[in-house]
Amino acid sequence: MSVLPDRRRLGRWALNGAAGLAFLYILIPLIFVTWLSVYAQEIPSYPPEGYSLRWYGAGIANDRFLSAFWTSTQVGVIATLIGLVVALPAALALNRYKLFLGGAISNLLLMPLIVPGIVLGFALYVFQVETEIATGLPIIGSFWGIVFGHVLLVIPWTVRLILASLAGFDRTLEEAAQNLGADRLTTFRRVTVPSILPGIVAGCLFGFVSSFGNLEVSLFLVAPGQTTLPIAILQYLEWRIDPSVAAVSVMQIAVIAVALLVTDRFVKISRVV
C-alpha cells in the first residue's frame, strides 16, 4: 500500500468511500425498519423508550397478517410455476430460432416490468370485468384472477434470466448428448436443463419475490376479505402505526433473504444475476 503514489491512494479511498456510501444508501431503510421493529413503545418516536420483541409476537398473532401471508405465498408460488411453464419454451424459442418479430416479442415479454404497476393493475381489472361480463365466469376477485395477474409480473424475470443462461450455454453439449444416444427429450432433460438451472432458479426466485411484494396490481384484483400481505400491511397502517408492521416486514425480508442464500448454496444463481 505504502508504495502506491499519493494520487492513486487518494483515488482508491475515493472509490471505496463512494461504494460504501452507496451500500449505506441501500441498507438504511432496512436498518431503520429493523430498528423500529424492536421499539418498545406503540407510537414510534425518537429516542425509543426501550427495546422489546413483543411486536413480533403481535405480528404473528394477528390473524389478518397470517392469512394474508398464506394468500401471498400461494399466489406467488402458483404464479411463479405458471410463469415458468410459459417462459421456458418462450426463452428457448427466442434463443434458438430467428423468429419473425423476435426482438419485438422479447420486448413485449418484458413489458410488465416497464409499465407502471398501477396501470397494469387497472388494465387487468378492466380486462377481467369485461371478460366476466362477456362470459359470465366469476373472475373478478377470485383467487385465479389474482394469480393470472401475477403471472404477468413473473414472466419478465423468468424469460430474462433463462435467456441470460441460454446465452452462455454451449449447444455442442446437446450435440454431444445426441451423438452418445440421447434423443431430443432426454438431451433436454439431462443436459440442457441442468446447464440453465441457475437461470431457471434465479428467474423463479425473482419472479416470486416480485409477486410476493406486489401491491399495485393486487389492489385492483383482490376481493373484500381476501388480501395479500402487502395489502394487509397497508390496511393496518390506515388505522395504526405501531411497530408490528415493521416486525412483519422484517420477517418478510428474512424469509426472502434465507430463500436467496439457500438457493445460492445449491445453484450458483450469482453466475446469472
Place this chain on the structure above:
Amino acid sequence: MARLELNALTKRYGDFHAARDVSLDVPEGEFLVLLGPSGCGKTTTLRMVAGFVEPTAGSISIGGTDVTRLPPWKRNTGLVFQNYALFPHMTVAENVAFGLEMRKLSKAETAEKVKGALDLVQLGHLADRYPRQMSGGQQQRVALARALVFRPDVLLLDEPLSNLDAKLRQEVRIEIRALQQRLGITAVMVTHDQEEALTMSDRLVVMSEGQVRQVGTQRELYETPASRFVAGFVGRSSFLEGELRDGRLVTQGGLALETPKPVHGKVTAALRPERIAVSAEPPAEGTNVFPGTVELVSYMGGLIDLHVRLSPSDVVVAQVTNQGGGTLPATGDRVYLSLGSPAVFPASDPHARGH
C-alpha cells in the same frame, strides 16, 4: 467397427455447395483424414456422417446399413468435438457413462466399462473430478474415452487437437493413433493441419470448395499430387509459372526448365524444397541447374530454408540439412540450384489435373 461408405453426398445451402458429390469408401479399421482449408466442406461432411447435417442428396452407410435419414442418436458413431463438449455438471465418470446409460446397460456393466475406458486413456484416478478441474489434454482424453466406451461403429474426430499446445498435440496425436490401431476401429478425422494429417492417417482426403480433390496415402499425395492445389497443400512447394516454348517451360524471368513430359500452354511447375540441391560451385551434372542469390535464410535447427532468387520474377525455397561445422549460407551468397524435374500443372485452374 464397420465400413463407412459415402455415396455422392451433397449439401447445398441455397446456391452454395458446402459439400458436392463427396464419395468415400472407408474400409473397416482404417484411419481416414479429411484435410483442407477452412470452408472446404470437411466439417460439413463429418457432421453429415454424425447426423447433425442432413444431406441434400447422396447417401451414407455404416456397416452396410443406410443411415442417411437416421437421427444422430440412432447412428452409433462416437464424435470427439473440437472443444471436447464435456458435460460440465457431470463428473468424468458420469460423462463417460452417459453413452452406456443411453444404451441401457446394467449399473455393474456400466461401471466396469467406464473404468476400462478411463484406464485406456490413463485417467482412472481422476474419475470423480469435474471437467473444469482438468487440463485441456486431460479433457481431451476424457472426450476420447466417452466416444469410445460404447464401441461405436465409427470414431469421428473434429479437429481434436487444435486446442492443445504444440508439445501436447504431438503426444495426443500418437496416443489417438495407437488407440485407434489397438481397437481396430474405423476412424474419420477432420483437420486443416497437414502435419497432423500426414502422421496420423492411413489415407488422406484433400478437399476444397466442397469437393474431394484427391484421395490416397500420404506418399501418393506427396509424390504424385493430382493438382497444383494438392501440391501446395500437402507438403510445401515453390511454384514457377511459365509458358511452353520449344519443349521447355519458360518463365517470365527467362528461366527455361526441362519438363518430364511435354506440356502445352501456360503451366505451373511445383518444386519440393528438399528436392532442390544447393551448391556453391556449378555442379558437374544435374537437370535444370540455375544460378541464384540467397535472399533469406531461415534457420530451423536441423534444417535450413534458403529463399533463392533465380531471376527478377522467380524465387524458390530450397531446404538444406544443417551439417554443422562448415559455414552456413548467408544472405547475398551466390549459389547454384539443381531443381531436378518438377511436377507440372496447367496454370489456369489450381484444381486442374497435372500432366
